[in-house]
Amino acid sequence: MSEKGISTLGREGLILRLKEAQSKFGYVPQEVMAELAQSLEIPINEVYGVASFYSFLSTRPLGRNVIRICRSLPCYLKGAQTVIEAVEKELGIKPGETTPDGRFSFQLANCIGLCDQAPAMLINQDAHVELTPEKITQILRMYK
Amino acid sequence: MENKVNLTLNGRAVSARQGMTILEVARENGIDIPTLCYLEDFSPMGACRLCVVEVEGSRTLVGSCHTPVTEGMVVHTHSPKVLAARKILVELLLASHPDSCLVCDKANICELRRIAADLEVGLPRFHARKHYYPVEDENPHIIRDMSKCILCRRCVIACKSAGNGSMFSVAYRGFESKVVFGCDQLVDEAAVCPDFDGCIALCPSGALRKPVKIGEERAEKALIIKG
Amino acid sequence: MPQQRVVLKNCGVIDPRRIETYLERDGFKALAKVRREMTREQVTDEIKASGLRGRGGAGFPTGIKWEGARQAPGEEKYVICNADEGEVGTFKDRYILERDPFTLIEAMAIAGYAIGAKQGYIYLRAEYHHLFDLLQNAINQAKKSGYLDGFRIEIREGAGAYICGEESALMDSIEGKRGESRYRPPFPTTSGLWGKPTIINNVETLMNIPQIILNGAGWFSQMGTERSKGTKVFSISGDVENPGVYELVLGSPLRELVEDLASAKDIKLIQIGGATGRILPYEKIDTPLAFETVLGAGAVTVYNRSRDVIDIVYRTMEFLAEESCGKCTPCRQGTEVMVEILEKFHRGEGREQDIRNLEALSQVMMLTSLCGLGQAAPNAVMDTLQYFKDAYKKRVVV
Structure with missing residues (x-):
């Protein structure tokens, strides 16, 4: 504004x-x-x-950090599923859930416009691109 | 002086007043186009799409409730293409509708059912998830069963009981859309409205109904389904 | 046909944070020219003569849109830049905004002059929040340098809804409402934002404007085909070696983009225009990219031979069902029914009857939906039923 x-x-x-x-x-x-x-x-x-119409608004409490992994086709083709599984493993939660300590909410997003650097995700407003399961641990560590 | 518009309606030359919609002209000429979201005294929503008609030269079918007539327009309200489309639209609404007509309080006055019968919708071709919402029967004046709601929004636009707007709004989106009260709360005992009967009468399905006491005479006229 | 940099002329050349670097490249000269030498009518005539058509997917002639809004009665009018590209596989507008926000601002000011609007909005998708500061900085610099006198540009951010890229839903969202499609007529040029005459143009469409003004409609209309003038910026991704943004003269063959530039190999099919786009088998790779054939917003997703057609269509439909606004019956109910049918094929449990149902349903969604989303939602189904029917047949239970 x-x-x-x-x-x-x-x-x-x-x-x-x-x-x-x-x-x-x-x-x-x-x-x-x-x-x-x-x-x-x-x-x-x-x-x-x-x-309740917009996906970036939530009427229920979310974690301090919101992970949105893109699950649309360009990211899917580049292995988004393995990244999703890495987050699930790392945090012990499934998409749609929040960690018990309130640190992370985990969501799947529709195309976020980073298809040239797939697979990609947003954490809060930050874009993270060319993800691999290995990168996930490091990236998540940056968010408290 | 009013401007006249000349058009062809189902092969017949008719004239209409400028600004009238195709639906208004059709009804004035005794042609019945089915509608589910349209309400005469409110601006059209164009949501249910049941009133679609064929206008020559148009790529798609057009919603007759919101499309104004224009000079030289050639309209077909009941062509095979239109009837086939309407039939599928009703089938789509029924795809996620509970199969409870047999025990539905509104069964004999249900507009959806009447239109389905008129269009000779047979056994369901399409299937979609059903919405399971609890029946809201705490209020003495209204019962809401949103699993039967077809999202026509008549109750939303017709209700003015909340002072600055409607008691009901559409929430969520897509297939998850739902007409909600408050922040998606049940219409409880405390909810008051001087005219719940108004929206109940407008509801074309069994989603809104009046609590009926045993032995009480029903006011509504029963539906006669042909065939 | 070579790549041609019209829209991307300044991308990677100027510093998007410093207006001086834009001024060195003829920045704001077109705006000065229209204000000094051209009447409003001359501006809209020039755009009309250029043959420029909307780059957001619908391809409506820009000059006719502008003329409509210019002629519409009313003091209050609006210019909206649609920066809500949400089509699956689209990222060209992000690429442009990151590198050259100034051309867009100049174009919006020209549009404001042409139709007589004092207010402009950039509707930026929520996913692109990281571009907000860059854009605001560019607006501030343009304003400080005196280029925006009498014209005000504000950024409005979305909140996560693909449908808000559809112009009528976009306006509802700016008005603070649910982003639901409106029926037309009335069209935005006469009754748009808050019921006032409004033009809504895609980022890329606007990027063409300053050069059309400076070089003339004739220069622009030399490029392209009969009904597709100028260039198009494509976003290409999927099974390609070089994903990214490429600008080609309209009418260039799909092969040039997919094989020569993006270096795709072993292609099975190509989806052009994202989730609501068309699907072409590899055999159609020489199809020219133009409004006459296939184009959309220029999202090109390539799939190699290891990919499963049903999987692609199923995921496409899942996206559309989630992003349908839910207002009209065919889109809300139809996309969900399709998802459930395609899911059966995905599991290998389809039926012959389901194929016929998909065909009938596709027709009705296309014919009766309220807006472009619902009308184009069955495209992937219809195209794969045409080109890859065997993929369905193989998943039918006998």
């Missing part, structure tokens, strides 16, 4: 404010949705409808 700041935006700021909550709390808590509904004068179900 540039000059205005997102709090001055009306309805058009809803997604930005949901994203703000997402990065602050790691998810969009119900209290935040209730506040947004009140300040925008829309019913909470409408806020929920928006929040």
Whole structure:
């Protein structure tokens, strides 16, 4: 956002404010949705409808770091499955789950636009490319 | 003075007022096009696609509820191509619909079932996962069974009971889409609305219904299915 | 036909963080020219004459779009740059934005002048958040240098939804809503963002604009085929030795891209245009890449002979089912039904009847879906049923 700041935006700021909550709390808590509904004068179900539509927003708590491994065809062809298995082994969780210590949530993503450097993943906002099972251990160590 | 638009509807020359949709013109001329999401007093959604018609020169079929008529338009509302498409659309809705018509409270007034019968939909050709949602029967005025919902959104757009908008919204996306109350909560005892009967009457399937007390007379007219 | 750098002219040449390096390469001269010498009508006429068509996949003539918005009544109008490329295998716009954000900004300002808009938005996909600062920096520098007087550009980030690359869903998302497709008409040129006249152009489409203005429509329309003028930027990946971004004159044969440039070997099939794109068998490798034949947004995914056709189609459909907005029946229900049928073939448990059902369903999804996603969702199924029917037949239970 540039000059205005997102709090001055009306309805058009809803997604930005949901994203703000997402990065602050790691998810969009119900209290935040209730506040947004009140300040925008829309019913909470409408806020929920928006929040639940987008895959980078979560209405349930996620771990401190969110791993999104691309599972679309270009990454799949380059062995994304072995990378997925390496993460599963390293963290002891399956896609869709969060580690008990809350350090990582693990998700599979649709094409993230890094197909020339496949297989690829995002951890939070960082792109990691040309992944191999061996690289996974090192990369995950960077996130506390 | 109003501008007139001349078009050909099922081989017949008709004239319409500028700004009318194909559906409005068809209905004015006594042609019945089935609809599931359309509501007369609201802006069209174009979601169910059941009202599609063939317009000569168009690459695809067009939704008649939202497409305005234009001068010289040639429309076929019941061509074999249209009927085949409508039939598959209904089959797609039924693909994930519970097979519980026999015991469904709305069975005899169900619009989906009537349209399916009109289009001579037989045994299901397509299958999709069923949605298993709990029946929401805590509220004395409304029962929701979202496993029967066909996502027509009539209840969403027609409801104005939440002050600044509807009590219901569509949440999630794709096949997981669901009409939710609050943050996907059950419609509980506490939910109040001056006009639950309004949305119940609009629901074309068994998703919304009125709790019926034993022995009470039913107000709705029963459905007569041909064949 | 050689590679031709029009869109990628500055990529790898300028410093995307420093406007001076862009100015040295004729930067903002086209904007100065339109403001000084051309009427709005002359600008839209020039773009129309160039034959430029949208590079995001639909191929709509850009000049006609601009003209529509210019002529639409209303004080408030908008220019939107669609930087939400989400088609499987597409990364060309990321490549462009990383290397040359300035040309895009100049083009948006030209578009603003042409249609009479004071506000522009860049809708950036959430997955490209790492480009936000670079883009904002470029906007700030252009503004500071006085090139954006009377025109304001803001970046709006998506939140993870492929469908928001579809123009009507994109506008809903900017408005803070679920990204659902709208029916048309009305078209965005008359009723777009907040109901105001709006043009939505793909990143690559806009990248062509400054050079068309400076070199003239005639220069541009010399390149390409009858109905596909200029160049196209392709993203190629999959079973190739040199994945990456290549710019070719439109009409170049697929073989040149896939075999000569990306060095693919032992090819079985090629998917052009991502999940909603077309699938061609190797035998069709001499097909020219153009709007008349196959193009899409220029995503090219190559599969070698070790790959399984059913696996490819199944994964393609799974993607589309997940990314369908869910508003209209054929797309929401149809993609799910298709996933479940293809899953049966994947397990080797298909039936003859399923093949007929896939064919009938493909037709109806194509004919009745509300937007391009649903209409193009069955492409992979239809093409493989045409070229690789045996792959299905082999998985039928007898």
